[in-house]
Structure formats: structure tokens, C-alpha cells
Amino acid sequence: MDVSQYLDIFIDETSEHIQSLSDNIMALEQEPENKDVVNEIFRAAHSLKGMAGTMGFKRMQHLTHDMENVFQEVRNDNVKVNSSLIDILFRCLDAIEAYLDQVKATSNEGEEDNEILIKQLNDYLNSAEGGDTPAEAPAAAPAEAEAAPAQSGSDDKAAFKKIKMEPELVEELKRCSNLFGFTVHINKECLLKAARAFLVFKAVEDFGEIKAYDPSSQDIEDEKFEFDFSFVLCADKENTDLNAIIESIKSVSEIDSVEAEAISADIYEKKEEATVEPAAEAAPTAAPAAPAAPAAPAASAPAPAPKAAAKNTKPAAKPVTSRTIRVDIEKLDALMNQVSELIIAKNSLASQSNSDANGIDPNTLHENIEYLERITTNLHESVMKVRMVPIESVVNKFPRMIRDLSRKLNKPMDLVMTGEDTELDRTVVDQIGDPLQHLLRNSADHGIESKEERKAAGKPETGNIYLNAFQEGNNVIIEVGDDGGGINTDRVKEKAIERGIVTAEEAENLSQKEIIDFLFMPSFSMAKQITDISGRGVGLDVVKSNIEALGGDVEVKSTLGEGSKFTVRLPLTLAIIQALMVEVRDEKYAIALASIMNIESIPVSDIKYVESKEVIHLRGQVIPLIRLDKILDFGPKETTDEEEDTMTVVVCKKGDTLGGLIVDNLIGQLEIVIKSLGKLDNNKLISGATILGDGEIAMILDVNAVI
């Protein structure tokens, strides 16, 4: 069965399930007794397992299966949830995510078995089943841990002695008088390991019957083993020469070495007992081997069919990125309605041009065009809405991150998020994750003080980090902040002087905002010591440039001792904007309407000077003036005889700062499609271009860069 066509859906749904698991496990940690949460987790784990199985991702299935086992027991009240279980579960989630990443990149789940995790899961289950005596857990753990490296074959004892067997098989082996154990090491360069193994088995089968394999014969066939495998042979004849068998194995090429020994079935029996013992002592009724045993056959059973599929996709492994988007059916309905309206508008235009043979009535034509205009505007809005996705998909991984950081840094802290349903363009949402994550890490690492410091400052021990998202006009604002120590501007100042960015005298005159802006400079790190969480100096500058690349900006407010707040402002949409068209000399420029506050006609005589910079005083605010013709590299204006006595000022805002752009002429409002400038795209003042109705090109001013 070719499942590659379902890969996209698989990736989408798996991420969803992982997210839901992560959310619910967090919830479970808060209230371990909540059965609804457990049920939800169980369902998600079950779906994950099912999907992984269908797609033929056996390792992933194996892991989720064991997770499901644990949840099953939790659901049945056989296992208590504690923080160590939560830790294991989170690590499992990480492992599943790693599988998913691998699948995304190569259409394949990769080779990581995560045996240790699976072992931990099963250990937890076993120890918990064996009664709640905590002493039991450490006892069982070393025993199992010992078995783990043995399976990889790098043990002093030959690996064939460690083959796990069902009791029935051991019984069967006992009936055979001539037992030999083999561990074959294949050359590490060998490409067709499965083929070599097959040849070995073929050679050995001349001497008798192979009773047991490690890994399973299916796995060996699928090349799911490292560079060694073991098996137990029951020879047909009495007194079979062991050396003859070894020779025949070695005759297969690319075999490095063979360990072999005549054995008796007893060793397997003993081993079986050895693993049973610790748990059995505590709870004789429980069957400790049970959870592990069914897991293995379940994983290998559905192998043959998906295996073929996996092999097919292997050579053509292309990175699969999720290009799909889920759309609310209501949005699609709205879109559909508008398209039908568009058709009606077209029809009425068509009928008009057909019927009025003696010239088109300009009034009706005008009406129709207005109608069409309304429809296209609505259509644009609807299409934009279809592209909009809630930022939820990005921010809902943060609670988990903060939890991990809180443990790692040993600072208790809570993350409170609001406005997760705020919608943003898909492309923006995809790229906003990293910057936000960085800001949160920053808050957790630098912002929140240690428990002791907080206590001393009279604050509650648990730090608060918040993430608020909301829409404001044509922007979406995301605030990330904390109630920590705030930014110590004096220290930033010292650092800036130390690094030679400003002189001590200059630093004296800097405003607080200007000082904080130093933090956004490349490789300006305030951390006293570099941790792996932050402090490497590749931080806020990257955050800033990432956000600016999306057409947004970031601001900081901080009060020493009370915390700091980063405000990220992002445009709602990217491709089409409402703009004011202006003329500067003979060139046309577009200014995004969203950043315009108002337009003023101001007498030239009103220009005042502050620090020899031109400003105007408008309704109690001092607004610096920016002469567009100057910054846009126009030559000096040819002085006409009569200087105009009024000028047109477009007052724009960038966050809280205002600026008045002096333009020569206003043309009007226009809905423009933003086009890239191609090779010239890294322009500082121009954020793009647009093609006007007459085919002319107008530049779009990047107001954020101008002010």
C-alpha cells in the first residue's frame, strides 16, 4: 500500500495530537486525579499509535503503544501519576516529535529506537504494578538497565545468551539436546546486512533448525539491527562439530567474527527468572513481563506491508513541509458567497455592454464599477481571512517550555497566556514562533529572579511570565513580559561604555529607551554567565531583525524591580494593504494607511526648531518633521519664485513615536498589491513596490524605517 499521499495529513494530525498530549500532560501534572484529562491523553496516544501504524512507522508505533499502556494503567487507577512519570512522558513526546521531524525531512521515521525510553516506561509500569513501595523502583531499574546495553551486543558476555524467550520456547529448547548459540558480527561497512544475515541462516540451516532470533527474524529481514545478531540453533545430529558450523558462517562474506558456544536451554530459563524476580517478589500476582512481551509482536506484526512502502519512498525522500492549512467552513462559505456576487456583477456588466449598442450609460457603468469594487474588497478580506490562522498553533508549546525552564533554572514560574485565538497571516504565524520563544526564554532566564531574591524583594516566590495577544487596528500586538527584576539600565549603560559603543559623556544624556535599545544590538549580551538558555549574544538582535523582516517592530518597557515588557507589533496581512498615495516631486509613493495617524495642512511659519531639528507643535504634541524629498535622495529643489506657505504633513506613528512626513501632494487612498523588489529588496527605506492601474510603479515607503 502506498501511503505517501497521506503523509501530509499524517504530519498535520500528528502535530496536533502531540500538542494535545503536551497540553493534557501539563494539565495532568496540575491535577493528577482528573479522569477526563487522562481519557483525553489516552485517546490522543491511541490515535497517534494507530496513525503511526497505518503509515508503517514501526518505531513510533512502538513508543506510542507503550505510552498508551501507561495511560491505560493510569486510567484503571493502577498507576499513580507523579512528576517522574510526567518527566518520562515529556521525554517520550520529544522523541515522538523527533520522529515526526525525521518524517518531515525524509518521509521516513529514521533509525532511533528510543529503547531506553520504552524501558523507562515499562519500568515505571512494572514498579508501580508491583505495589507502591518506592524501594522497588531502584531495584528493578538496574536489572533492566543491565539488559539494555546487552542487547546492543557490546557486552562482555556473548549476546546470544541474552536472547529473551517465552517460557514455551524455553521448554521446546529443553527438548533439543544439541543447542548452539551464535552471535554474528557483520562488517560495519556492509551495505546489505539483511542479505548477509539471510546467507548465514541458509548456511546454518544445513546443520539444524534455528529456534530463536535476536532481534526477531522479521527485524533482521528488515535490516533493523546494528551490526550483530544472535540466534539459537538446534542441531539435527548428535555431536555436530561446532567448528564446522562456524566455518560455514564465516564463508559468507563481510562477516567480521562469530561467537559460538554449545549451550543448554537452562541459561534462558535463568535469565527469564532473573528479570522476573525483583518485581515478582513484591507482587506475585502481577505478570511483569507481560507489558513488554506483547509490545514486541505488536510492533513487528504489521510490518510486511508498510515495509514495502517505506522502501519505495526511501530513495526519493524529499523534505515534506506542511503546505496545507485548515479553514473554518464558515470562511469558505463567505468566500463562496462573494464569488457568486462577483459572477453577478460580471453578468450585469456583460449584459450592459451587449444591450447598449448606442453607447454605455456612464451612470450605470459607474454604479457597476462601484459594485465590483465592493466585491473585490470583500473578496480580498475573505481570502485574507482564509489565510489567517490563530497564533495558538505557535504559542501552545510555550507552557511546556516554561515548565522545563522552570525546573532547569530552579525558579518557580508560571506562564499566563491570553488571546491565543488572535489570528495572523499563516506566513507570519510560521515565523513568529522563534522570536517569541526567544523573548520568553529571555524573561525566564534574565527577567525572573531567583526564589531568594524574590522573597527578599517581597514578591511572591513564583514568578509570573505573561504572553498577551490582541488585535489593534491593522496590527496584532503580542506582549511578552514578566514581573521580574526589570532591566537595569545602569548596567546596560556600563556595558555599552565598556564595549565602546558610547562614551561615558554621551551615555549620560541617553534616555532610558535609548539605553534599552542597546540590547537589540548584535552580540550585546547582558548575561553574567553564558547559559545554554540564553546569553550568547545572539538574541535580541535576531529577534528584532526577524520581526522586522515580517514588517513588524518590537519595543521594550521596563521598570527596575517590577519587570519588563516586550511589545511585538505585527501587520495583519502581508500581500495587500490599504495605502495612501502621495507625490514627492514627480514620483509617487505609497504609505501604509495603518501607520498614518492624520494628515495636516500646516503653514510653513509653524515650523519650530528643537536641537536644530524641524518640529511642529500639534495639539500638544511635538512632532519631528521629515522631509521626504531629502531622505529619498532628490536633488535640491529648484527654488521657485514663490515659496509655498503651507505644506502637507502626513503624521505617521511607529509604536509610540510620531513623525510628520512632508509630501508635495496627496493623491488618494488605494488598495495596493505589494510586490517584491527582487534583487533590490534589502532596501532600507522602501519595503516594496506596487503596480498602479496605469502600469506605473510606485515605491512603498517603510514608515518604520523613516521615522
Add this chain to the structure above:
Amino acid sequence: MSDLSVYETVEKETKQYIIVKIGGEHYGIDISYIDNIVRLTKITRVPKSPSYYRGVINLRGEVVPVMSLRRRMGLEDDDFTDKSRIIILKLENAGLVGVIVDEVKEVLTLSEDDIEEPSSTLRSKNSFISGVGSNGDELISIFEISSIIGESDAS
């Protein structure tokens, strides 16, 4: 038909070049880079861009930057005539870029053997020439497209 057989024998390493004239000299541009040749249209200035970019044009709804080869090579400024053309180059990772030439002459097939490495005296730091070929008496400098388009300090 006899022509055809001749072509087949020389087929080893020939490339087609569009021969253009800039300031009295002939230059060749590898035809595989060329997307299009258009007449001069209105070029919209882009403030704060390198001076050798004259601006952008509207190429059937796409905004395409246009570079003046004369300015790029430090020659005297363009003199637009009826014969001036914009050659639209298609580059793998930089999209479309137009270059202004004085005149487009012809398409020429040159084999590797016809093109010589420029001598070291010709090969200054800001050279955009990858070789010199000949067509009869005329010398044709072959443009190295990547160095023309690529960022350099020539601005």
C-alpha cells in the same frame, strides 16, 4: 543538410551568445541566462539603491530591477536611443534582473576554442569579463553574469 552535418561535428562545446553593443564595444551574453529582451520602458527610480541600478520596470505585472551596465562598468552614463534595449536575465537565486544595453546585434554560436581567457592586464579587480571571443575581425568580450549581478564593492 550539409550544414547540419558540419554543426554536428563542432557540437562539442558550443554556446550561443547574444551580441550586444555598449559604448562602441561588443559584448556577448550567454543565451541561457536570457529570459527576455524588451524595449526601454519607464524606469522607476528606487531611492537608496546602488547607483548602478537605475530602478525598476513593470514587466507584465512583475517588478524587475534594471541595472545600467555602463554605470556598472564605470563608463559614461547611458544615452537612450531607439536601439536601446533591456535584456532581462533570469538568475537562479536572484530572480529577474534587467540590464540596459545600447543595441542588440545578433545571436552568435561560439565554441570554447573561440574564447580566450582574458589576459592578466585586462583582468582587473572589477572585471566582469570571463573571456574574449572573436567574430571575424571583431572582438567580443563575454560577460561573466554572476559577477555583474553579484554584490560587489563597485558601487
